[in-house]
Amino acid sequence: MKYDFTTIMDRHGKDAIAVDGLGNFPGMSPEKAKEGFDTIPMWVADMNFPTVPTIPEAIIERAKHPAYGYFIPYENYSQSIIDWHQKRNGVTGLSAEHIGYENGVLGGVITALEIACSKGDKVLLHSPTYIGFTGSLTNNGYDIVHSPLYLDDENIWRMNFEDMEEKLKTQKIHATVFCSPHNPTGRVWEKWEIEKAMGLFKKYDVFVVSDEIWSDLILAGSKHIPTQMVSDDAKMRTVAVYSPSKTFNLAGLVGSYHIVYNQWIKDRMEKAGSLSHYNAMNVLSMHALLGAYKKEGYEWVDELRAVLSNNVEFAVDFIQQNFEGVTLSKPQGTYMIFLDCTKWCEANKKNMDELLKAGYDIGVGWQDGRPFHGPCHIRMNLALPLSRVTEAFERLNKYVFI
Numbered sequence: 001m002k003y004d005f006t007t008i009m010d011r012h013g014k015d016a017i018a019v020d021g022l023g024n025f026p027g028m029s030p031e032k033a034k035e036g037f038d039t040i041p042m043w044v045a046d047m048n049f050p051t052v053p054t055i056p057e058a059i060i061e062r063a064k065h066p067a068y069g070y071f072i073p074y075e076n077y078s079q080s081i082i083d084w085h086q087k088r089n090g091v092t093g094l095s096a097e098h099i100g101y102e103n104g105v106l107g108g109v110i111t112a113l114e115i116a117c118s119k120g121d122k123v124l125l126h127s128p129t130y131i132g133f134t135g136s137l138t139n140n141g142y143d144i145v146h147s148p149l150y151l152d153d154e155n156i157w158r159m160n161f162e163d164m165e166e167k168l169k170t171q172k173i174h175a176t177v178f179c180s181p182h183n184p185t186g187r188v189w190e191k192w193e194i195e196k197a198m199g200l201f202k203k204y205d206v207f208v209v210s211d212e213i214w215s216d217l218i219l220a221g222s223k224h225i226p227t228q229m230v231s232d233d234a235k236m237r238t239v240a241v242y243s244p245s246k247t248f249n250l251a252g253l254v255g256s257y258h259i260v261y262n263q264w265i266k267d268r269m270e271k272a273g274s275l276s277h278y279n280a281m282n283v284l285s286m287h288a289l290l291g292a293y294k295k296e297g298y299e300w301v302d303e304l305r306a307v308l309s310n311n312v313e314f315a316v317d318f319i320q321q322n323f324e325g326v327t328l329s330k331p332q333g334t335y336m337i338f339l340d341c342t343k344w345c346e347a348n349k350k351n352m353d354e355l356l357k358a359g360y361d362i363g364v365g366w367q368d369g370r371p372f373h374g375p376c377h378i379r380m381n382l383a384l385p386l387s388r389v390t391e392a393f394e395r396l397n398k399y400v401f402i
Helices: 054-063 075-089 105-116 131-139 161-170 191-203 232-237 244-248 263-274 283-292 295-322 342-348 352-361 386-399
Strands: 099-102 122-127 143-148 175-179 207-211 238-242 256-259 336-340 377-381
Touching: 054 283, 054 295, 075 099, 075 283, 099 105, 099 263, 105 131, 105 175, 105 207, 105 238, 105 256, 105 263, 122 131, 122 161, 131 143, 131 175, 143 161, 161 191, 191 232, 207 232, 232 238, 244 283, 244 295, 295 336, 295 386, 342 352, 352 377, 352 386
Parallel strands: 122 143, 122 175, 175 207, 207 238
Antiparallel strands: 099 256, 238 256, 336 377
């Protein structure tokens, strides 16, 4: 490969929550390992790979100039985004006027809901549910109504359209947050599924916020379909939020964007986002995006997807062969896996706290799946060199799932 996905980076002392935050976020972060084990970070959703070199190059080049005052985005900022979506997902008809800045995807979700909902309104989400949605919506006064996903006969996560319709029909729900690809299950929705969901949202006049932050990280054999592209109605009722942060590991730089085709919605998004005088682009994050969306960034993401696909194949095979009582649906996107440990806990008379602690003790920094509405689940990040992934699973096999 042209780019480096095998070096084990030492992130200690570099402000990384994944390693320096161990034990500092009760209920979220893993505890520190026992003496004799280093912790392999497999919880917070960032990557343990060096990003594409064009990003630090772009940041360093801009940082050489000793003035960092008020600025306006380069014209090629929007064009870089337009080109990225056209080349990666076949999006047509996107122009600069449809793109707006957001500090973060969750902030964009809340801004969008603010223009469509009143405090206390009900918002439909699928469960399992990304913990960031739960926290941000609850903190901002929205009432989450869950429509549970289910595993079909082929062990694939599916939307329950009957349940969705019943809730939309009876609970006066007029907004939804649609996660595509889905976190934490890693499901990449097929076109017909998005069309059917958007048909329901049209029928019941539901405002859609589509979180597509994972849309670049699609594993082998799957394809991302942008929610706004499935119909003219979907295009006009949907706010889609994106960021290079997940794709290129740039969360610490802050910088996301929304795509809105409906002028009525766009005007109100811009107004709502401006009220705090805080939702403003950072000059270095702008240059990071420009560095990411260069030719090298396209190449780097293609190699990354191959690495992640290989890591997922390894992990799924290892679990199925060695961890009796642990099940999962193979993800089609993201770099997370969502383990169901129900049968293992029952057979071994262990509870989730005991199982999680057993992993923490031997340096497997996995994450409690209960805050994601997985009652006996664990979420694991596989965006590490394969040698680290292998070491983690070998430790689990030797010390935990025995």
